[in-house]
Amino acid sequence: MLKGIDVSQRIEFSCEDDVEPKTVFILKPLSGLQMIEVSKNLSTDKKLVLNAQYIQSILECSIVEIKNPEVKEINKINDFISSLSSVVLTELVVEVGKLNNLTGEEQKN
Numbered sequence: 001m002l003k004g005i006d007v008s009q010r011i012e013f014s015c016e017d018d019v020e021p022k023t024v025f026i027l028k029p030l031s032g033l034q035m036i037e038v039s040k041n042l043s044t045d046k047k048l049v050l051n052a053q054y055i056q057s058i059l060e061c062s063i064v065e066i067k068n069p070e071v072k073e074i075n076k077i078n079d080f081i082s083s084l085s086s087v088v089l090t091e092l093v094v095e096v097g098k099l100n101n102l103t104g105e106e107q108k109n
Contacts, residue, residue, distance in 0.1 A: 007031050010064065011099060015091045025092060026065035030100050034061050038100075048097070055093055056081060062096045 009029055014022040030038065038058065041049050059081050065072050071080050084092075 005029055005032055005035075013092070013095045015088050021068045023069070024067040025063050025095075026067070027062050027096060027099055028064050030058075030061055030096075035100065050093065055089055058096060059089070059092055062099070063092070 007029055011027050013025045013027055015025075017023070038048075041054055043049050056078070060074070060078055063077055063081065066077060066080055069080075071077050081089075
């Protein structure tokens, strides 16, 4: 039997910040088709090449909700993503990469 990606899985992630309450991002894994789209941004040496549009699109696909502030509507999530600093965006992209095993490294339970 084939095992699919569980796109209903949710994980919570907080960036490194000193402000309470912390902003919590609810992330989900990318679907198989979204992963194929990601592979378009791999260089010949299998490194992920990132640009602003790509980062926005991968985060829009991965972030399903934001807590503190409460943001659940897709257009408001997109606006919130656009307002984040490059440091926070980088942290989010790294976490999405880990969740989806974009580095190709085996995850340990």
